[in-house]
Amino acid sequence: MQPLPSSFYLRPPDAVASGLLGKLVVREHHGELLAGRLVETEAYFGTNDPAAHAFAGETARNSVLFGPPGRAYVYFIYGMHFCLNASCERAGDGAGVLFRALEPVAGMGTMARLRGLGGAGEISQKTLRLLCSGPGRLCQALAVTRDGCNGLDLTSPRSPLRIVDDGAPAPEIEVTPRIGISKAAELPARYIVRGSPFLSGR
DNA sequence: GAGGAGATCGTCT
DNA sequence: GACGATCTCCTCT
Numbered sequence: 001m002q003p004l005p006s007s008f009y010l011r012p013p014d015a016v017a018s019g020l021l022g023k024l025v026v027r028e029h030h031g032e033l034l035a036g037r038l039v040e041t042e043a044y045f046g047t048n049d050p051a052a053h054a055f056a057g058e059t060a061r062n063s064v065l066f067g068p069p070g071r072a073y074v075y076f077i078y079g080m081h082f083c084l085n086a087s088c089e090r091a092g093d094g095a096g097v098l099f100r101a102l103e104p105v106a107g108m109g110t111m112a113r114l115r116g117l118g119g120a121g122e123i124s125q126k127t128l129r130l131l132c133s134g135p136g137r138l139c140q141a142l143a144v145t146r147d148g149c150n151g152l153d154l155t156s157p158r159s160p161l162r163i164v165d166d167g168a169p170a171p172e173i174e175v176t177p178r179i180g181i182s183k184a185a186e187l188p189a190r191y192i193v194r195g196s197p198f199l200s201g202r
Numbered sequence: 203g204a205g206g207a208g209a210t211c212g213t214c215t
Numbered sequence: 216g217a218c219g220a221t222c223t224c225c226t227c228t
Binding site: 042044051052053075077078079080081083085098100134135136137140178179180181182185200201 | 218219220221222
């Protein structure tokens, strides 16, 4: 299974955000394969978007957003959480897509352990929904940290973090306002798979 | 089930 | 020195 090519990310963030729904996030962690299907994303429009990290211009923290498309931008927030983004559009635009929720597909036992939710033996449907239903949660479940993952190439078959298309049919997509931000939150830039039980709360 | 407060620290002013 | 693209736990109903 080949990762999505960098040309996929060479588009405006709203097109990338909706196009990513239904694709697989694949993570190699200590030789084990962890995977989840994207069910919720958010677009951030770079230097023109007051809610985007890139709004104030390039800094040491957000430099990945201003680099080539298809890279992982990981940042630390609220003193305890990480969030995972994909850079998109052209280098210098500062645009990105935030990954908000995944449907767990492989390695659920390890994900549960990383999340501190047990993980030995059977996993209940309730636990399954708690694994990746939020930006901070999915990073914890996939062992994504700024130290380990910031700047990784999501388009390389050899990358320990990549996005692939497994040929699943395109999901039914719905658009809603963005979540968890104070500036320009009313912009309809949150893309979700309609009816998925794995969406983040609100 | 809903609502609110606390946790905790890197980053920018 | 303030705040944030969040989560969990506790309380109240």
